[in-house]
Amino acid sequence: MKSWFASCLVAISLATPGIAYAQKTKVTIYTALENDQLGPFKASIEKAVPEAEVVWVRDSTGVITARFLAEKDNPRADMVIGLAASSLLAFEKAGLLETYKPAGVDKLKEPFRDPKEPYTWTGMDAYLGVVCFNTAEAKGVPVPSSWKDLLVPGLKGKIVMPHPASSGTGYLMVAGWLQTMGEAEGWKFMDGLHENIAAYLHSGSAPCVQAARGERVVGLALDMRGASEKTKGAPIEVIIPKEGVGWEMEASAIVKGTKNLAIAKKVADWGATKEASELYSKTYAIVAAPDVKNTPPNYPAGAEAGMIKNDLSWMAENRDRVLAEWSKRYESKAAPKN
Amino acid sequence: MSDAVQEVPLTGSLVAPRPLRIGERQVGATLVLALCAILVLIIGLPLWALLSKSVENTEGHFVGLANFVTYATTPTLVASLVNSLFVAATTTALVIPLAFAYAYALCRSRIPGKGLFYAAAMVPVFAPSLLSGLALIYVFGNQGLLKSWLMGASLYGPVGVIAAESLYCFPHAMLIMVTALALSDGRLREAAEALGTSRWRIFRTITLPAARYGVISASFVVFTLVITDFGIPKVIGGQFSVLATDAYRQVVGQQNFPMGAVVGIILLVPAVIAFFIDRAAQKRQSAMLSARAVPYSPKPERRRDTVLLILVSLVAFTIVAPYAIAVWGSFVRYWPYNLSLTLNNYDFSTVEPSGWEPYRNSLMLAGLTAIIGTTLIFCGAYLVEKLKAVPHLRAFAHFLAMLPMAVPGLVLGLGYVFFYNAIWNPLGFLYGTLAILVINTIAHFYTVGHITALTSLKQIDSEFEAVSASLKVPFWTTFRRVTAPICMPAILDIAVYVFVNAMTTVSAVIFLYGADTKLASIAIVHMDEAGAVASAAGMATVIMLTAIAVKLLHIALDRLVFGRLQRWRQR
Numbered sequence: 001m002k003s004w005f006a007s008c009l010v011a012i013s014l015a016t017p018g019i020a021y022a023q024k025t026k027v028t029i030y031t032a033l034e035n036d037q038l039g040p041f042k043a044s045i046e047k048a049v050p051e052a053e054v055v056w057v058r059d060s061t062g063v064i065t066a067r068f069l070a071e072k073d074n075p076r077a078d079m080v081i082g083l084a085a086s087s088l089l090a091f092e093k094a095g096l097l098e099t100y101k102p103a104g105v106d107k108l109k110e111p112f113r114d115p116k117e118p119y120t121w122t123g124m125d126a127y128l129g130v131v132c133f134n135t136a137e138a139k140g141v142p143v144p145s146s147w148k149d150l151l152v153p154g155l156k157g158k159i160v161m162p163h164p165a166s167s168g169t170g171y172l173m174v175a176g177w178l179q180t181m182g183e184a185e186g187w188k189f190m191d192g193l194h195e196n197i198a199a200y201l202h203s204g205s206a207p208c209v210q211a212a213r214g215e216r217v218v219g220l221a222l223d224m225r226g227a228s229e230k231t232k233g234a235p236i237e238v239i240i241p242k243e244g245v246g247w248e249m250e251a252s253a254i255v256k257g258t259k260n261l262a263i264a265k266k267v268a269d270w271g272a273t274k275e276a277s278e279l280y281s282k283t284y285a286i287v288a289a290p291d292v293k294n295t296p297p298n299y300p301a302g303a304e305a306g307m308i309k310n311d312l313s314w315m316a317e318n319r320d321r322v323l324a325e326w327s328k329r330y331e332s333k334a335a336p337k338n
Numbered sequence: 339m340s341d342a343v344q345e346v347p348l349t350g351s352l353v354a355p356r357p358l359r360i361g362e363r364q365v366g367a368t369l370v371l372a373l374c375a376i377l378v379l380i381i382g383l384p385l386w387a388l389l390s391k392s393v394e395n396t397e398g399h400f401v402g403l404a405n406f407v408t409y410a411t412t413p414t415l416v417a418s419l420v421n422s423l424f425v426a427a428t429t430t431a432l433v434i435p436l437a438f439a440y441a442y443a444l445c446r447s448r449i450p451g452k453g454l455f456y457a458a459a460m461v462p463v464f465a466p467s468l469l470s471g472l473a474l475i476y477v478f479g480n481q482g483l484l485k486s487w488l489m490g491a492s493l494y495g496p497v498g499v500i501a502a503e504s505l506y507c508f509p510h511a512m513l514i515m516v517t518a519l520a521l522s523d524g525r526l527r528e529a530a531e532a533l534g535t536s537r538w539r540i541f542r543t544i545t546l547p548a549a550r551y552g553v554i555s556a557s558f559v560v561f562t563l564v565i566t567d568f569g570i571p572k573v574i575g576g577q578f579s580v581l582a583t584d585a586y587r588q589v590v591g592q593q594n595f596p597m598g599a600v601v602g603i604i605l606l607v608p609a610v611i612a613f614f615i616d617r618a619a620q621k622r623q624s625a626m627l628s629a630r631a632v633p634y635s636p637k638p639e640r641r642r643d644t645v646l647l648i649l650v651s652l653v654a655f656t657i658v659a660p661y662a663i664a665v666w667g668s669f670v671r672y673w674p675y676n677l678s679l680t681l682n683n684y685d686f687s688t689v690e691p692s693g694w695e696p697y698r699n700s701l702m703l704a705g706l707t708a709i710i711g712t713t714l715i716f717c718g719a720y721l722v723e724k725l726k727a728v729p730h731l732r733a734f735a736h737f738l739a740m741l742p743m744a745v746p747g748l749v750l751g752l753g754y755v756f757f758y759n760a761i762w763n764p765l766g767f768l769y770g771t772l773a774i775l776v777i778n779t780i781a782h783f784y785t786v787g788h789i790t791a792l793t794s795l796k797q798i799d800s801e802f803e804a805v806s807a808s809l810k811v812p813f814w815t816t817f818r819r820v821t822a823p824i825c826m827p828a829i830l831d832i833a834v835y836v837f838v839n840a841m842t843t844v845s846a847v848i849f850l851y852g853a854d855t856k857l858a859s860i861a862i863v864h865m866d867e868a869g870a871v872a873s874a875a876g877m878a879t880v881i882m883l884t885a886i887a888v889k890l891l892h893i894a895l896d897r898l899v900f901g902r903l904q905r906w907r908q909r
Contacts, residue, residue: 028853035864038691055853056691059860060867062590067849069593070755076770090593165587199494199576202586209869213673215480225869233672323592328413331579 024053025263030068032061033082033250037283041081044279048270052263060203061087061168072096078260079267081124081252084168088121088251089316097121098254098261102268112249112288115313121253122272125284128240128247128303129173132208132219132226136235141217147177147241150218151192159196160207161220165323168248169204169222174326175315176246180308187329194330212236223303224283230298238298240306247307248315250284362812366727373718374731377738379765380781384753385745391756392599409600419604422580425496426564426608429503433511433560438553440508440653441515443646446545448638450647453893456516457886458654461661463509463835464885466842466859468866469878470502471573473660476667481674483663494576502570505657507563510786511556513835517793517828518552519545524634537642551796554615555789559743562608566746568845581605582746589748602749606741661882668875683872684880690861690873697880700858703775704840711780711840712787712833716825719791720817724803736788743785747845754778755849770852782846783839787832794828795821827896834892838885 033041035058042054057077059067065087068077072094080088080097091097099118106113112123131150133143141154150159162170178186201207204222211219212234223245226238252271254264270276277289285295286304300306395401440459444452462470477484478493478501491497530540546553568582575583581601589598669679687693722736742750758769768774798821806816822829844859851857858881865874 026853034868035690036688036868042691057851057853058864059848060590060864062593063848066590066593066595066752067755070595070752070849071759074759074761074766076759163587165592166590197577198492202572203867205869206867209871213481213871214675215475229869233675235675320592331413 023051025051025260026055027052027078027260027263027267028055028057028076029079029081029267030064030077031056031058031080031082032064032084033058034283037082037279040279040282044275045267045270048273048275049263049266052267054267062166062202065090068096069094075255075257077255078258078264079252079254081267081271082250083252085121085123085249085251085312086168086171086316086319088253089313091253092120093316096256098256098258098264100254100265100268102265102272104269104272107290108272108288109290111310111312112251121251122268123288124250124252124271124276125280125288126247126249126286126307127169127172127284128223128245128286128307129169129176129220130223130226130245130300130303131239131241132211132221132229133237133239134211134214134217134235135237137214137217139217143237144218144239145242147189147243149241150196151189152196155196155218157196157198158217159193159220160199160201160210160216160218161193161197162204162207163200163202164326166202167204170200171319171323172246172248172315173220174246174322175318176244176308176310178322179246179310179314180244187325190326191329200330208236223285223300224296226300227296227298231296238300240300240303244306244308245303247286247310249312250280363727366721366725366813367731369717370721370725370728370731370735373721374735374738376714377718377735377784380777381738381741381784384750384757384781385741386753387757387760388595388599388749388753389603390599391595392603394596396594396596405596405600409597418579418581418584421496421578422565422582425499425503425580426561428496428500429507429564430557430560432500433504433507434553434557436653437508437511437556438515438549439646439649441512441519442545443650444516445519446634446636447643447646448636449643449650455650455654457889457893458658459512460509460889461658461882461886462505463513463838464842464889465661465882466844466862466878467502467506467567467569468573468844468859468862469661469664469875469882470505471498471570472667472866472871472875472878473664474498474502474505474574476663476673477660492576494574495578498574498576499571499578499580502574503564503567505660506567506570507560508653508657510563511560513786513831514556514559514789514793515549515552517790517831518549518555518797520827527634552793555793558608558615559786559789562744565608566605566744568746568748582748585746586748589752595752598749598752602746605746605749606744608744610744664875665879665882668872668879670872673872683870683876686861686865686873686877688873689865689868689870692856692861696856696858696861697877699772699855700841700881701884703772703779703855703857704837706772706776707779707783707840708833708837710776711783711836712829714780715784715787715832715836716791716822716829719788719795720821723792723795724800724817724821725813739784739788741785742781742783745782747782747843747847748849750782751778751846751849754846770850770855772855774850775847775855775857778846778850779840779843780836782843783836787836790828790832790835791825794825798824830892830896834889837888841881841885 038056038058042056045054046052061084064083068080068091075096080091088097097120099120101119102122105122108123114121131144135143141152142149144150161173164170164174174190177189181189198216205225207219208221208225208229209219210216212229223238226236230236230238252268254261254268258264274289274292277287277292280287281292281294285299392405393400393402443449444456474493476482478487479485526544527540530544566582568586571578571580571583572586581604585598585601585605588594588601667673668683669681671678671680690696718735718739722732722739725732754774757763758765758774760766768777802820803813803816806813842859844863847857848860848863851860858877862874862877865877
């Protein structure tokens, strides 16, 4: 028994990929970027910082945040890139981020800079919560132009939105309603919306995909997903309701205690360059550098104007309270409704 | 009985084998101790690492039972608990009779195409559980082919969850029951038949009691599998919340590890109950295959075989059809608006940066897990079941072996992070490597393999050991030359089970995979999250085909090689 155990260990160590590049330093980056972004990001970073070899650990925002916090006693990441700013604010609060202000951040748009000292994170791009509306399955329900239009009885059981506790997009929408409508009005609106909700999904883009495929009529989801589903030929309208939409941003930071601090700083510098913003703009319409614009086809008009005045630290500080209230109101009624 | 024989001192001159002076008991005790140490390391400590969080607050201070009080006073709990119990009970009630009839048809009748039917029932095991969710959405979803069959009910809720869980659990139940029914003493039945006993009476008094242990085990396996599964409720549960999705929401949604741990503890309750019922049932189980047993081979019987064939065909079709549709879906350009076929969805590099790399990682993981895991599981089960030394340690090992089934993968995965990534842990170097994935996967799927091995071992009369002992043959020789060969079918079943689950598992490894060790099953989740449903179905299809290929290899091996070893069973 002992001997097979030993030989197994040998087998395992042989199976584990060895260090391939001697002179390059591996920089482990935790990310929630979309899969298809990882290749181009890696290429661009390695071009700007030739001594770095980027290795990604990618998962959804919730999973990667939970994992980072679970590992906090012995961090495995050198950097975090492309994670919701609200998560980074939580890391900052827990003292897990390195203080570093990358070169060139002062040129970026103001909301994309860490407003507080010590400076730890830098914004990359912003994403909004929009309405995907399937016109082929609407069956007479008019295309909404205001959030209130989603409360009509014809949409009962036909709306899906991301679950705010497990999806950043879900939370940014809830936070957006509460900030624009005020607490009392905001909860009243969600009470009404809840009557029409078929399910709270655990992903920020799935609701729009479901609406696009006709599984549902309305999906509240990420702006970019709406545009791309429409471009693929789905019979949907992507709508920015007139009251404005909540938003969040992706940001990057260096992990405190990294063994590769010097290289990580260079990668952080890259994150604040115009080249990096051009890369961000391939997947997000609204990015940190002021002079970069790359609006994708079928992207809703007036999106940047539709962004509400959003207080990220309000979002971070009130998250637990809002989610508890949300859970009290809507999860106790989470019995099957349809 | 064998104790008495072992205690006779070796006289040396009579039988003079190699000097085996270190007693068998000591060797046995050492091995059991080693087994316990391994199980504590791969199951006990990681669980403890997480569960100890349940009495801490999020800052890590000790708060006693405050988290449990908070949880119990949250209205969600009762709803989720009731939902979980309802779904688990319904699925068990649905699956167990069907799986028993199915296994009965495979073992005790002369229907044609048994290998095919066996394979058909195993299809859900071959596919990642996400695929069963996707498959049901393709068939019964709001844009599904057979939506009207639900008569207005929605798939997204208990209906979908029960349907998908039944698909997912059926092979697990069947595997255990086939093992229970496969070995039987033909002499009893022949005697009964010669005495003119009615078939119903034979079934009631011989077949059922013999398979009782399998039925009980299978019921608990199904019940706990359903209660702890979070993949299916997550995909098609809609608003129907269950305990496992609560744990997921607490941990992944709110980074509330203490609350996640509380739910984890609640989920452990069924396993602990299962453990004690199992012990009770075991006391009343006698060995079915005595040293003088003659294997039973069924004779053709038209009426019984026709009825069983119809039943088995229906069940097999119900299982296979949704998956076939999902496979078709993976070739469709844009469901449901553009149904033209394409291979584009299989070019994974468009939606997954490492392309086919995760698939190779999964193969490596599954291969290593099958080899190492099966060896550990079967040897472990042998030590627990057949040794007489250190009964308390063996019971402890058995308890640890029964635990993982009740632990949601998510809870186990987090436990691994907390335990293996702790600064003080000398095993920390394993973290982030393929090794930790292998260890974790073995732990995660330990229980069903353990039960399968036990079920198979229990049916071998302990007289084999007694006779060996009286011949002064040490137990490891008996193990190598008698027990392991007899159990070879069960060992292979375990290996295939572990391999396939390693290919398809998501929940535990999602916290553990490293930059170089992303797995195919995780890639599926990522593709599904990104909305690339067809590619997700495509990768799932590739996994399924791989697993089926392994199964076919298994069958071929069974026929060619072990057919010879098992020939003694036929007359």
